[in-house]
Amino acid sequence: MKLVEDLTNDPAGLSGANISKFFQHLGNFDWNHIKATRYKDEEGSWKGVSRRVFTGETGESPQFHVRYFEIDKDGYSTLEHHQHEHVVVVMRGQGHAIVGERRLELKFGDVLYVAPNEIHQFSNGKEEPFGFLCIVNADRDRPVPVELGAESSCR
Amino acid sequence: MKLVEDLTNDPAGLSGANISKFFQHLGNFDWNHIKATRYKDEEGSWKGVSRRVFTGETGESPQFHVRYFEIDKDGYSTLEHHQHEHVVVVMRGQGHAIVGERRLELKFGDVLYVAPNEIHQFSNGKEEPFGFLCIVNADRDRPVPVELGAESSCR
Numbered sequence: 271m272k273l274v275e276d277l278t279n280d281p282a283g284l285s286g287a288n289i290s291k292f293f294q295h296l297g298n299f300d301w302n303h304i305k306a307t308r309y310k311d312e313e314g315s316w317k318g319v320s321r322r323v324f325t326g327e328t329g330e331s332p333q334f335h336v337r338y339f340e341i342d343k344d345g346y347s348t349l350e351h352h353q354h355e356h357v358v359v360v361m362r363g364q365g366h367a368i369v370g371e372r373r374l375e376l377k378f379g380d381v382l383y384v385a386p387n388e389i390h391q392f393s394n395g396k397e398e399p400f401g402f403l404c405i406v407n408a409d410r411d412r413p414v415p416v417e418l419g420a421e422s423s424c425r
Numbered sequence: 426m427k428l429v430e431d432l433t434n435d436p437a438g439l440s441g442a443n444i445s446k447f448f449q450h451l452g453n454f455d456w457n458h459i460k461a462t463r464y465k466d467e468e469g470s471w472k473g474v475s476r477r478v479f480t481g482e483t484g485e486s487p488q489f490h491v492r493y494f495e496i497d498k499d500g501y502s503t504l505e506h507h508q509h510e511h512v513v514v515v516m517r518g519q520g521h522a523i524v525g526e527r528r529l530e531l532k533f534g535d536v537l538y539v540a541p542n543e544i545h546q547f548s549n550g551k552e553e554p555f556g557f558l559c560i561v562n563a564d565r566d567r568p569v570p571v572e573l574g575a576e577s578s579c580r
Contacts, residue, residue, distance in 0.1 A: 288540055290524045290537070290540045290543050291540075292524075292529055294535055295515075301534070301536065330510065330538055334512075336512045357480050357487065359514075360450075369445045378450060379516070380447070380449055381448040382447050382448070383448075383480050385444050385445045385485070388445050405491060
């Protein structure tokens with residue numbers, strides 16, 4: 271039996287093949303072969319959020335995508351709703367979620383299921399980045415932002 | 426805006442309704458409203474593995490299920506294959522995965538994608554439990570165990 275530390279030493283693993291892949295955590299919430307990208311192209315509704323995609327954009331076949339989002343100090347995601355569900359698992363730091371009319375404190379290991387069409391937003395008021403996995407259906411609708419007004423006080 | 430710490434204070438959240446749910450991490454990899462169950466009914470092919478299901482068995486609608494598995498010292502999951510994919514994210518301790526002909530060391534934050542039909546097994550040789558999220562399609566085939574023989578030396 272061959273022993274390797276990283277299945278993705280095979281460059282085919284990075285070029286869109288549906289083969290097993292290993293994304294090693296290098297520490298400090300950085301991963302081998304995974305690049306942080308912008309949360310969204312459009313500005314204005316969010317601040318200080320990055321996005322990493324582990325599964326879903328490089329040839330994998332599951333009916334779900336696994337991503338890691340990180341929110342910097344004083345950052346927040348868009349207040350929005352959509353038909354598709356979120357499952358969030360906190361990996362780093364602490365933050366808040368608005369879900370419908372509720373506001374939750376989130377810390378390591380907490381798991382949140384956001385049901386279809388529920389208005390939601392994530393934010394970080396601490397120094398340390400607030401990082402969480404966010405799992406969604408592969409086939410999903412586009413988010414609809416909520417106009418800030420009465421809601422802006424909830425952040 | 427109402428502030429609550431736990432969406433599942435609403436008992437409807439536990440009775441199979443497709444509403445938002447919050448599973449608070451109580452520490453030591455135990456969660457509010459989540460019970461550990463047996464990994465599999467059948468004995469023999471595995472040892473010391475427990476299973477917790479966050480999403481998929483209580484009325485949620487996504488096309489995926491989110492579970493947490495924990496393997497005790499010297500425990501191991503079944504050496505098996507199936508058509509459906511796994512995405513594994515390590516939350517606790519350290520362990521090993523056999524994936525095809527490879528053997529990987531896994532620790533906190535590592536992410537592993539197991540492609541369709543790849544033979545795989547997880548094991549723990551340390552004192553601390555080895556715990557990981559395992560995300561799968563909601564609609565999936567049954568695992569096929571691999572008879573131990575030549576492979577048994579790989580554990």
